[in-house]
Amino acid sequence: MDIENIVLDKSEVRRYSGYKEKFKIIEELEEKIDVLIDEVKKKARVKYVYDVFDVKVDENKIEFSNVVFESKSLAKNLDTCHKVIILAVTLGNEIDALIRRYSSLDSTSMVFVQAIAAEYLEKIIDEIEKDVVSSSNDKIYLKPRFSPGYGDLDISYQKDFIRLLNTPKKIGLSLTNGGMLAPTKSVTAIIGITNTDFRAKNKCSSCNSSNCEFREN
Numbered sequence: 001m002d003i004e005n006i007v008l009d010k011s012e013v014r015r016y017s018g019y020k021e022k023f024k025i026i027e028e029l030e031e032k033i034d035v036l037i038d039e040v041k042k043k044a045r046v047k048y049v050y051d052v053f054d055v056k057v058d059e060n061k062i063e064f065s066n067v068v069f070e071s072k073s074l075a076k077n078l079d080t081c082h083k084v085i086i087l088a089v090t091l092g093n094e095i096d097a098l099i100r101r102y103s104s105l106d107s108t109s110m111v112f113v114q115a116i117a118a119e120y121l122e123k124i125i126d127e128i129e130k131d132v133v134s135s136s137n138d139k140i141y142l143k144p145r146f147s148p149g150y151g152d153l154d155i156s157y158q159k160d161f162i163r164l165l166n167t168p169k170k171i172g173l174s175l176t177n178g179g180m181l182a183p184t185k186s187v188t189a190i191i192g193i194t195n196t197d198f199r200a201k202n203k204c205s206s207c208n209s210s211n212c213e214f215r216e217n
Helices: 011-015 028-042 071-075 093-105 109-134 155-163
Strands: 045-055 054-058 063-064 067-070 083-089 185-196
Touching: 011 028, 011 109, 028 093, 028 109, 045 109, 045 155, 063 071, 063 083, 083 109, 083 155, 093 109, 109 155, 109 185, 155 185
Parallel strands: none
Antiparallel strands: 045 083, 054 063, 063 067, 083 185
């Protein structure tokens, strides 16, 4: 996977930061975003790990690798799926440090760095998805990704991702006593694999969080 050549979508950076809603396109801010994108990509220490498991979905229960999740929204998402991708990605402690530095120097830059990090993580997962699809001998389709805390999938399931993927050892990703990921600019996710061409309208279509500020119609 060619991490260095990943291109970030500036419209998504604006959306994550709230820029699109609060401002008109301002040249000075656009230049700031460009500079910060370069800085984030240079400082990030991208690491990722994923695995593929057989899955069984029974009403609101999702079972794979001797793990059982209970979630109505995830079960709906995984309808027709026979396998799931379990993944974890981190940008490393350096991005956390960058956010802390800007929090005391320039609050606007801090907000943009957080948004850029979110978009970077999304694009890395896009590349993982491409790897899985291209390596499959069968024609497969991937359902919208789902993370602990989405819909009714409890955040406490985060620990199962950490354990299954052995992330502390493999990519330096762990959980705090409060159940938060460390480094903070990290993500875990489950992605359904199906042979059915469902053609979801967008990545938000299987999530029940209708009031989410980032929801795409």
